[in-house]
Amino acid sequence: MPELFSEDHLEELRTLADSVRNVIDATVKTGVDYDAMGRAAELLRAVAAELSAVERQPLAPPDLDALRRAPHHFFAWDPQIGPANPLAANVRMEVDGDTVHGHVTFPRAYQGPPGQVHGGVIAGVYDQVLGLANFIVGRPGFTGTLSVRYVAPTPLGAPLRFEARQERSERRKLFTSGRCFHGDTLVSTAEGIFISRADMPFQPSPSTE
Secondary structure, three states: OOOOHHHHHHHHHHHHHHHHHHHHHHHHHHHOHHHHHHHHHHHHHHHHHHHHOOOOOOOOOHHHHHHHOOOOOOOOOOOOOOOOOOOOOOOEEEEEOOOOEEEEOOHHHHEEOOOOEEHHHHHHHHHHHHHHHHOOOOOOOOOEEEEEEEOOOOOOOOOOEEEEEEEEEEEEEEEEEEEEEEEEEEEEEEEEEOOOOOOOOOOOHHOHH
């Protein structure tokens, strides 16, 4: 079996997940007749049976440097940003100093109002992007509150950019903020309060105690 955190293995997982995403998108948009749907369902049941033959082991938390270098390795199966999880929109994450950036184009499966991304999907992505901003500075936490302000419509099928950083900490409370842009247009902002606990994957820094 390939090494779990090798780039080659991650790309294979991403390719598989992308194929499932294509099926999800086609399922949402399809206008084929019911016989075609039945044939497709039969094929997909066979694929599901083959993939279920072996179950992977849970991931162990990586060290902080590894997480900063390649956040997708540990979060490969995350339901919001995981490249190997077809439920996720395949948000491409990058770390730049103490700031994380996410790049994504949402297909129709994530539609809320016509032509726009569902607000709940946006909130879910913020939850993980802000959480990653906490991880990369070595002060992760569980979500306490998350507030999203929708400034403008967030378009489907268009490149979007998320960014987030941890602003400050007060004992166990971590204050983190984020923004999302379509081109130069700000479409939403987010503020979160996260709670650091002793059972987090990384030890909190002294400023969070």
